Amino acid sequence: MSATNGTKFNYAMLLLTGIPGQEHVYLWISIPFCLMYAVAILGNSVILFIIKTDTSLHEPMYIFLSMLALTDIGLSIATIPTILGIFLFNSREISLDACFAQLYFIHTLSFIESAVLLMMAFDRFVAIRDPLRYASILTLPRIAMMGLVFVLRGVALIFPLPFLLKRFQYCRANVLSHSYCLHQEVMKLACSDITVNSIYGLFTIVSTIGLDLLFIFLSYVMILKTVLSIASHAERLRALNTCVSHLCAVLVFYASLISLALIHRFGNRSTHILQILLGYVYMMVPPLINPIVYSVKSKHLRAKIIRAFVK
DSSP states (O other): EETTTTTTEOOOOOOOOTTTTTTGGGHHHHHHHHHHHHHHHHHHHHHHHHHHGGGGGGGGHHHHHHHOOOOOHHHHHHHHHHHHHHHOOOEEEEEEHEEEEEHHHHHHHHHHHHHHHHHHHHHHHHHHHHHGGGHHHOHHHHHHHHHHHHHHHHHHTTHHHHHHHHHHHHHHHOBOSSSSSOOHHHHEEEEOOOOHHHHHHHHIIIIIIIIIHHHHHHHHHHHHHHHHHHHHHHHHHHHHHHHHHHHHHHHHHHHHHHHHHHHHOOOOTSOHHHHHHHHHHHHHHHHHHHHHHHHHHHHHHHHHHHHHHHH
């Protein structure tokens, strides 16, 4: 810690938080956390491997699924060092630069995952609304272009955040509420005016997560309208069944993300433990649940995975 201007301090290190009051059982807590990370990374890696090696899965739906799996692996890797560092080694310190780098990757990958869920909603919309033109609309070059645009969107929008944070002096308590760094929390430790950061952070959330969620909602309104126009009850159920996996992924990701964002911005009266638990749900549950749900619900993918392991 170094003094600046006589009365202000600029912390060289920030302190991350595990689960307060449970330090004596951190080693036991680390066991399910390690298992969750292992299942998440292994499950998503298996999906990537199966889709890459099996040419029959080189279809838009599975290409989008591979994008989702890759993003989930990235999110897991971005948070593993600090979360397991706390529970395995009681290592709470993180430098400012490392914190800025971590929050950059977390927010960028979160925006990319939101975009992938939007593309998957568009995929389901085209498959149900206009199945005869499905292959001609979602061509590989078009999918690649969509993916590139959304990756660049996430990278460009989050790029200013570390620099906006780096210009601050930090003189408040240097303890964070989570086992990893988030922009909306780090900026509150600054002893300077954070209006620009707050407005820009809100703008990025609304222009990405907000718009993605709106378009996903509109996609499902159109899907439901199309399904209701189908005469056969069995065909309706079959069409809706293709959306179940995606709906599960959307609900898990957006419910945890929006809840955490609202608590950080408006939930000053919420309990600290609620923020911590929501933080773990947001970071760890979607990468864990997505490969399980898609493997169970997709008969084609499940058969390929079983066949690969049986061999």
